[in-house]
Amino acid sequence: MDFLQDVHNIIRNKGEEIKNKHEKEQKGIKNATDKELNTFLELYIKASGGASGFTNVELREETLVLLLAGTDTSAVGSAFTSLMLARHPEVQNNVYEEIREVLGDSNRSVSAEDLPRLKYLEAVIKESLRLYPPVPMIVRKADKDIKLLHRNPVYWGKDAEEFRPERFLESNLKHPAAFIPFSYGPRSCLGKGFLRTNNSKTKTSSFLKLFRFYNSQTAILYNVSRRFR
Numbered sequence: 426m427d428f429l430q431d432v433h434n435i436i437r438n439k440g441e442e443i444k445n446k447h448e449k450e451q452k453g454i455k456n457a458t459d460k461e462l463n464t465f466l467e468l469y470i471k472a473s474g475g476a477s478g479f480t481n482v483e484l485r486e487e488t489l490v491l492l493l494a495g496t497d498t499s500a501v502g503s504a505f506t507s508l509m510l511a512r513h514p515e516v517q518n519n520v521y522e523e524i525r526e527v528l529g530d531s532n533r534s535v536s537a538e539d540l541p542r543l544k545y546l547e548a549v550i551k552e553s554l555r556l557y558p559p560v561p562m563i564v565r566k567a568d569k570d571i572k573l574l575h576r577n578p579v580y581w582g583k584d585a586e587e588f589r590p591e592r593f594l595e596s597n598l599k600h601p602a603a604f605i606p607f608s609y610g611p612r613s614c615l616g617k618g619f620l621r622t623n624n625s626k627t628k629t630s631s632f633l634k635l636f637r638f639y640n641s642q643t644a645i646l647y648n649v650s651r652r653f654r
């Protein structure tokens with residue numbers, strides 16, 4: 426109950442803050458400390474039409490959906506990709522070489538233009554999502570029996586149980602719904618495009634530029650020595 430009250434207070438205060446800022450701007454007053462960056466909540470309030478937009482309850486529900494849907498799933502996905510890289514050092518080397526090829530010896534971060542070139546890394550992320558989907562079950566009413574998809578040899582061949590990212594580079598999917606870590610159809614994941622193209626690749630490549638994943642019996646250990654000079 427207290428938690429809900431806290432959430433409502435945050436939303437109400439943010440709404441007031443935006444209203445005051447807007448009124449000041451109308452009068453030509455600009456505060457030197459006003460930041461250009463907007464929080465997610467601010468964007469929601471503004472995009473929905475400010476005071477006449479989403480109600481506080483709607484803002485709470487929408488924010489909650491995105492927080493719940495977007496954080497744990499991405500974190501679990503990245504954790505499994507890291508685990509796969511630790512378990513398959515040869516794959517990790519290939520990813521590292523690809524990043525080197527794209528960035529050269531430069532110390533800069535991966536840019537939006539670099540992302541489409543990181544094709545092998547994309548295959549590694551997909552292969553991790555295939556074997557270890559962060560959302561392993563999707564609840565739908567089926568009108569006929571459906572066999573498990575992600576490890577089904579009919580769609581993935583005899584080595585369906587193996588971690589082999591190359592499969593995503595070699596051939597197209599045997600069925601458009603054989604690979605559905607983000608579900609399929611109109612109610613599929615809203616974050617899937619962002620995730621595939623930006624988030625996972627940026628995170629993993631930034632990490633691999635500097636560190637290497639190692640496997641131990643109980644944990645993934647990070648080697649803190651810098652890899653790029």
Ligand code: HEM
Nearest residue numbers: 494495498499502559560563564606607608612614615616
């Ligand atoms: C690796 C990361 C992610 C995975 C594996 C994933 C997976 C999924 C799956 C399987 C669904 C369908 C659930 C169902 O119908 O039962 C879904 C829905 C959804 N996802 Fe994701 N998701 C991820 C990241 C994100 C991110 C980063 C966002 C937002 C920024 C997001 C926003 C949503 C939303 C809003 C829905 C509900 C869509 C609807 O019902 O119309 N997801 N996600």
